[in-house]
Amino acid sequence: MPLIELNKISRYYGEGDTLVKALDGIDLKIDQGEIVALLGPSGSGKTTLLNTIAALDIPTEGTYSFDGSEVPMGKVEPMTSFRRENIGYIFQFFNLLADLTALENVLLVQDLAGSRDSEKAIQLLETVGLKGLENRFPSQMSGGQRQRVAIARSLAKSPRLILGDELTGNLDSETSAIVMDALIKTCR
Ligand code: ADP
Ligand code: MG
Numbered sequence: 001m002p003l004i005e006l007n008k009i010s011r012y013y014g015e016g017d018t019l020v021k022a023l024d025g026i027d028l029k030i031d032q033g034e035i036v037a038l039l040g041p042s043g044s045g046k047t048t049l050l051n052t053i054a055a056l057d058i059p060t061e062g063t064y065s066f067d068g069s070e071v072p073m074g075k076v077e078p079m080t081s082f083r084r085e086n087i088g089y090i091f092q093f094f095n096l097l098a099d100l101t102a103l104e105n106v107l108l109v110q111d112l113a114g115s116r117d118s119e120k121a122i123q124l125l126e127t128v129g130l131k132g133l134e135n136r137f138p139s140q141m142s143g144g145q146r147q148r149v150a151i152a153r154s155l156a157k158s159p160r161l162i163l164g165d166e167l168t169g170n171l172d173s174e175t176s177a178i179v180m181d182a183l184i185k186t187c188r
Pocket of ligand 2 (some may be wrong): 046047048165
């Protein structure tokens, strides 16, 4: 059974002359353990698709199963708990909390999930190559270091699925390679 199964997913914005078919009948299966890259020009619907998989957005049509169960669509609370239990999300612009240190950013996610584990948080920061930087604030770190904190944070509650939306889009190519290596290594 695939981890993710999308059936005929569509997401339309606007209507009439302003109708945009961001997604139009997408079928997609992804198995557990797979690493999938989604490529396409700007405006081709990548973010819309990721947001659908994260249950951040509600498709106009179609069904979505995660690990064999249909994902609740339409009601905020079940979508939020689905996301909290299963999904880690990494954004292009890090989205770290500026008033919290690297370690505190990771711990916050565990606290929200009701399961603080500081040993694991420290271990995750070490795995992404940030040993010794646990107490730095985001403003005291480079873009690549911040994105590695975001990776550690996305893994803090052991999600079934990590989604990254242009997560290296804001980094130079050398730093992108370091960040992607850290991501794949930490996931494995
Ligand atoms: P990508 O991430 O590949 O750049 P998006 O998923 O952001 O593409 O956008 C796909 C299409 O949907 C684009 O044409 C975009 O303008 C449109 N779109 C995205 N979000 C909205 C929205 N909230 N309202 C109207 N149109 C939108
Ligand atoms: Mg996008």
